[in-house]
Amino acid sequence: MDRPSSPAAPAAQNPVQLYGSFHLGEFELALPIDALQEVVTFPDAIARMPLAPAHLLGMFTLRGLLIPIVHLGSFLGLPNGTDHSEARIAVIASGDMRLGVLFDRTGEILRVSTGQIVPLRHGSESLGLIESAFHLGQRILQVLSADVLSRLPGLPHVLNPDLAQQASQRRMAQGSRHQAISFQVGGRPMALPMEAIHEIVRFPVLEHSVLADSRCRGWLQLRGRPVPVVDFASFLGLESCSTEAADGSDSEDLRRVMVLRRDDSYLGLLVDEVDSIVAYLGAQLLPMPAIRGQAGLFAGCISRCDTGAHDLILVSAPALLAEPYMAELAKGHHDLYLVADDELRDVETTRQRARETWVTFHLDRLMGLRIEQLCEVIDYDPTLVRPPGAPSHVRGVLNLRQTLITVIDLRSLYSMKEAEDLAASKILIVEHGGYKYGLVVDAVQNIVNIERAEKLRVPAMVANQLDTELRQDLREIVDLPDQTTIMLLDSVPLMQRLTGNGGGSTVVAALPERVVGQA
Incomplete structure (x- = not known):
């Protein structure tokens, strides 16, 4: 990794991380370069293992070592294709473990300021495959945890010590x-x-x-x-x-x-x-x-x-x-x-402090949610189970990776007209009080950077036309350079009212406690 030698002070104040990016289906993922040993083409032959979990494709030999190959599709909701002719295997190292992760293709080598990296929190039941994320232009890259990958269930961890020793001896004989x-x-x-x-x-x-x-x-x-x-x-x-x-x-x-x-x-x-x-x-x-x-x-x-x-x-x-x-x-x-170094650093520091990243979505109008308030976005699941006695705005309960999530219909909550077709809808997963909840929206549109100084209070004339519930959660708007207006949703007061943790009345009082608190 290239270590900038000058100027020393700014480098210390603004450390960077080096990542390799990869593509898998619709996802753009990243791995720390320190964890990457190499990237190879898909081997001509792999050894399939009996009774192996769905994510373990098999094993292949790399310079005398047996390397398991993992396909993350089962965790990301992607099909396990059979044509791997153009695929790449990223070989990662975590401790003494070597593991191959299957990707469709390689991407870029990226230097990312640590200030851009957003750590992600996971519940006790979550695998925690994604340890962080960062925003790059109009893209969000999710960073895989090499440690969690090496501890996926069902992976063979015991290496043949003789093979490992022989491979090590060969490497020593052949040079560094x-x-x-x-x-x-x-x-x-x-x-x-x-x-x-x-x-x-x-x-x-x-x-x-x-x-x-x-x-x-x-x-x-x-x-x-x-x-x-x-x-x-x-x-x-x-x-x-x-x-x-x-x-x-x-x-x-x-x-x-x-x-x-x-x-x-x-x-x-x-x-x-x-x-x-x-x-x-x-x-x-x-x-x-x-x-x-x-x-x-x-x-x-x-x-x-x-x-x-x-x-x-x-x-x-x-x-x-x-x-x-x-x-x-x-x-x-x-x-x-x-630009002069001092001026460049001043401009960059000011810009970083004043900029926020928002995910925009449609819900009768264009709205935005701070990316820090969003855990993930998933497709709408028509198999939601609606508990008896639940309020009308509770669409149902979703089982997401063995975690039950209460899904809220924002259209019903905000007294909007019911959606004509939910097939294209998305569910925004947010976290509050240690539990996760889903918010149904019409569609997710884009990722935008917003300068804090550009945000405006919602004009009284506009606020008076909003539903009472919606008025409490939409307090600011912003106009983008393309003349688009985004209404900025704050999920904190919304979730406080939904769960009754904000000191005020709750809008889910009729929802059984086992559903509200289930995670």
Whole structure:
């Protein structure tokens, strides 16, 4: 992991965590880089285990060690598909345990300020697979707990000590173990050492640069720092990266920008696709003959003949950053576009303190709920069981991962017209007093950042037109740049009234106590 050396004081005040992101179905998940050993393709053969739980696909051998493969679909409500030809296995380490987690594809390497990371609380009955989450643009990434993954029920934990010892002896004989990020550029499989990569981000719309040429596409801003983006294929004399998605359709653009850092200057390499995290031994790195014009740019070739995978050309990050064109480009953008450090830190600190993240949803009108007040969002379940004697606004009781959750129909509570079709509805799971509750809404729309100074009190004329119950929970509104108005819902007074814990009258007085308090 790249450790910023200067300036020291700001780094200490604003520590960062490094994560690798992955995709599984509709979910975007992340794992701490410290817990990631490597990422491999799905093995040709796995050993199925009798009487194994649904989440254990089987075992495979990785350099003499048996690694169990876990599919998280059973915990996330996703089907367990059979086509794993494009899948990736993230091998994580937790203590002495090694575990493979199945994902559809890899994502990015992200540096996230600890101030952006929101820890998640879990009840005693919850597995706690998701330990935290963070907001990135319009996305929310959920961070998996490596410790909880290693303790999933039904996983084999006993390793053959002879195999482990033999594997360890082989590794010692073959040299030290290293990690690299593999990628494609101009049809060539290449890699960069893990410790050389500052971050990997999706290819964004770039800012125009006065230093742009046939190789430099422009620059992007990475938390206030200018990063010139070089088309790495063009730099190497290969076919340039395309300007559209790989198949020319509306599918996801697989291009990524790999950000390198040297002192206070940054450099971005535009590549066609990032493949995976590769672990290799010193004995696997073969020397490469010098090529005219590229002397020293390549540290060697990672031989992977034992696995049947393509060999990887390993790029030397120090040599690349010291190459005259790259060095001049990085320094030039630093000098031209960097805001003064003190000003940058002041602006960033003020912005972080003044910004809030809200999840917007529809309930007769556009509303928002603070992301800190939201545990998760699930689809509406038509099999809800409604207890006898429950108030009309109690839709029923939901069994969510062996936890009973009272589900509230907000339309009924706020005297709105009944929803015509609940199939598209969502349930917002919130927590209050140590218990979880579900709030039925029409649809979840987006995630937005709101500046505190932009929030306004609900005008009296508007408030007087709201239902009495709704008026107590909607006290602020905000206008977005696209002229959209969001009414901001505060779940605290709502849940206090629902449970009778706010000192006032409760609106669920008729609900049996075993249902209200069940979690």
